[in-house]
Amino acid sequence: MSRLEDLYQIVKAPVVTEKATDDQVKRNAYAFRVPISANKVEIRAAIEQLFKVKVVSVNTLRITPKVRRRGWVAGLTPEWKKAMVALREGDTIEIL
Amino acid sequence: MPRAPDGWTAGRAPEYLPPLRSPPARAADGRPSRAGAAATTPNVRPRAGPSPTPEPVQVTVERLGPCQARIQFTVPSAEFQDTYKRGLQNVASNANMKGFRPGKVPLQVVEKQFGTQLRNDAVEHFVRQAYDQAVKEQGLKIVGFQRVNLDEVKIEDGRDWDCGFEVSLRPEIELTDYKGVAVESELEPVMEPEVDDAIVNLKAQQSRPEPAGDAGLPADGMAVCKVQWMDGERVVLERDNLRLSPKTPTPGIEAAAFEQGLAGARDGETRAIAMTFPPDFPEEALRGKPGTTSIEVKQAYRLIPPTDEEIRRMLNVADEAALRAFVRERLSEAKQQQEDQRIESKILEGLLARHTIELPKMMLDEQTRVRLESAGRELQQQGVSEDKIRETLETQRPAAEEAAAKGLRALFLVQAIGEREQLLVKREDMEAELQQIAARNRAQLEEVREYYTKNKLFDQMAVELLERKVRRFLRENARVTTPA
Numbered sequence: 001m002s003r004l005e006d007l008y009q010i011v012k013a014p015v016v017t018e019k020a021t022d023d024q025v026k027r028n029a030y031a032f033r034v035p036i037s038a039n040k041v042e043i044r045a046a047i048e049q050l051f052k053v054k055v056v057s058v059n060t061l062r063i064t065p066k067v068r069r070r071g072w073v074a075g076l077t078p079e080w081k082k083a084m085v086a087l088r089e090g091d092t093i094e095i096l
Numbered sequence: 097m098p099r100a101p102d103g104w105t106a107g108r109a110p111e112y113l114p115p116l117r118s119p120p121a122r123a124a125d126g127r128p129s130r131a132g133a134a135a136t137t138p139n140v141r142p143r144a145g146p147s148p149t150p151e152p153v154q155v156t157v158e159r160l161g162p163c164q165a166r167i168q169f170t171v172p173s174a175e176f177q178d179t180y181k182r183g184l185q186n187v188a189s190n191a192n193m194k195g196f197r198p199g200k201v202p203l204q205v206v207e208k209q210f211g212t213q214l215r216n217d218a219v220e221h222f223v224r225q226a227y228d229q230a231v232k233e234q235g236l237k238i239v240g241f242q243r244v245n246l247d248e249v250k251i252e253d254g255r256d257w258d259c260g261f262e263v264s265l266r267p268e269i270e271l272t273d274y275k276g277v278a279v280e281s282e283l284e285p286v287m288e289p290e291v292d293d294a295i296v297n298l299k300a301q302q303s304r305p306e307p308a309g310d311a312g313l314p315a316d317g318m319a320v321c322k323v324q325w326m327d328g329e330r331v332v333l334e335r336d337n338l339r340l341s342p343k344t345p346t347p348g349i350e351a352a353a354f355e356q357g358l359a360g361a362r363d364g365e366t367r368a369i370a371m372t373f374p375p376d377f378p379e380e381a382l383r384g385k386p387g388t389t390s391i392e393v394k395q396a397y398r399l400i401p402p403t404d405e406e407i408r409r410m411l412n413v414a415d416e417a418a419l420r421a422f423v424r425e426r427l428s429e430a431k432q433q434q435e436d437q438r439i440e441s442k443i444l445e446g447l448l449a450r451h452t453i454e455l456p457k458m459m460l461d462e463q464t465r466v467r468l469e470s471a472g473r474e475l476q477q478q479g480v481s482e483d484k485i486r487e488t489l490e491t492q493r494p495a496a497e498e499a500a501a502k503g504l505r506a507l508f509l510v511q512a513i514g515e516r517e518q519l520l521v522k523r524e525d526m527e528a529e530l531q532q533i534a535a536r537n538r539a540q541l542e543e544v545r546e547y548y549t550k551n552k553l554f555d556q557m558a559v560e561l562l563e564r565k566v567r568r569f570l571r572e573n574a575r576v577t578t579p580a
Contacts, residue, residue: 017195021202095208 010038010046014095015082029086030093036062036081043083053091059084153222155229157236163267163456165236168260169226176251179221183214216246223259230263240264240459264456269512272450275573277443283435283578286427294423299407305397312360313396315342319361320397324390325371327382337394346389347374358391366392376478440567443574444506453505463500468493507559510566519565521558529557 014020015031023029034043040058047055060083065076087093154170184203187210191201207214223244230236242262251257305318313319321340325333340346345354348371357369371389373382404416413419468489475485513519534544548554 015195016205018197018200018202020195021205025202 004050007046007050010034010042011050014093016095020084023084027086028089028091029084030095032083032085034060034081034083036079038081038083040083043085047085047093051093053093054088056086056088058086153226153229155226155233157230157234160262161457162454163265164262164458165265166260166262167226167230168258169222169229170256170258171222172256173254176218176222176257180215180218183217184210187214215251219244219246219249219251219259223261226259227263236263237266238263239266240456240462242458262458264459266511267454267456267508269451269453269508271512271516274447274513274570277446277570277574279439279442279574279576281435281576281578282438283431286424286431290427291420291423294427295407295419298423299401300399302407302410303399303401306400308362308396308398310362311398312362312365313342313358313393314398315355315359317341317396317398319358319393320395322392322394324392325373325377326388326390327373327385328387332379332382332387340391346371346391347377348372348387349389358393361391361393361396363393363396366390378479380479436571439574439576440571443570444509444567447509447570448502448505451505451509453508455501455504455508460497460500460504463504464493464497467496467500471496510563513566513569514562517566517569519562519569521561521565525561526554526557529561 012033012035015033017031020031023031032043032047038046040060043060044055044058047053047058060081063080063082065079068075068077153172153175156168158166158168160166184206188201188203188206189199191206192198193201193205196202196205227238227241231238240263244259244261249257249259308314308317308319318339318341321338322336323334323338323340323346324331340358342355342358343351345351349357349369354369357367361367367390369389369391371387373379373385373387375383377383402410404419408415408419411419411422413422471492472485472489475488480488530544530548531541533539534541537544548557
């Protein structure tokens, strides 16, 4: 896996929230939206190659779909996977 | 609404009117800087608000000429950082971004997203401060200023930075002999034939249309027509429901030929009149070529003037003598008004010739540019090609410069006299003018006010009112003599 578009198939978007920013400050960890099928090894490799940084750890979690109702019709929000990638001290990623 | 002399529109309001705005700074692409106007977050108002107690920046004013100065200022690094951070905090506390609770957006996120705009905003704040300080400390009478390119301001962390901009100053005018100017009156009494003509015109204006019937359209009648301009069999342009009179030809036809061609036409009849396509015809290839104007008369009318009795009733006068007296009085008023304007213009012209007024070059250039741009737009609307417009404007430049200089000299002279004689334009004057405009246009006062606010026309109105006051003052203080 080395082509840029392949890497971006893994790292879909940064997650910019209060919690993610807090994590960034506290343990130099950045949050990304990744495909549900992506595993930690792939995520680590993608982040290291894309941003030229050293990944210390990867934590992932699946955001479960939530019921959303519009009148009579009920549906589910999409399921997605979040990866929190902690970097070596001194490494940074320009997210915005 | 009376028109201010040419080139006054961009003139600044006199300083005793609402205060001059501080110089708006400008981004590199020429757009006025609106720090924080980020498209992504409409809920954010990132304005680096002025410091609660503004610390003075170091301002130096260098005179570059009688009407030109350069304001140079130095901003301490700490001061700038303070203002910038205040702006960040202000945004952070008001920001409403997805993923963050209201007011909980971290400063670094705000900085990443709005940093550049907030920096520009902070620079703009200091430009404003320097401007205000220069006006206050040095008593500058600024009438124009150079835009500050915010992107060119170099700011390094921990270092004081400086910036400067040029301003145009109001010229000092030594007023002499503007009171008691001798002018000869050219007012003529209203003559009987003028009263006769006025009554005839009044009747023509009050005529009512009646279907012309089988007699067809009379030469002094009016018709509702469908007009087609044709190149051979091809219809080039078509207009429906036009009101035409045989006395008023359509473009490209001579008056006599038009009258002859249209007079006598009955309802439903179509007349074809030979024409030459005019030089401003939309289709460029046809200009100057022969063509045909086809006029279909939908409804022909003859105009029935009101009877003497009806006219008298309309004007609420008892008899013929009273009608004549009424008309004579109106004519006399109109003549007096015309004469007043002539006298005022003559006095002003004389004063302009007597006073030497140095003009700020920056302002003169700006005024010339505005005039040429306006002329260019008119030519563009007439369908003139870009090259031709450029060429024409280049030939018009000296005339535009002269007109701009004349307008500016008149503006400064009027301001100087107004100031000397304390002819202030007050809020009540503006209010009264707004009411008059509303009444003239049959509009609501609030509508007119909104229009003026939206188009920023109050400065222009103030200048016009001041000019009117000064002109009246000059006339009332002149020695108007009647020729023997």
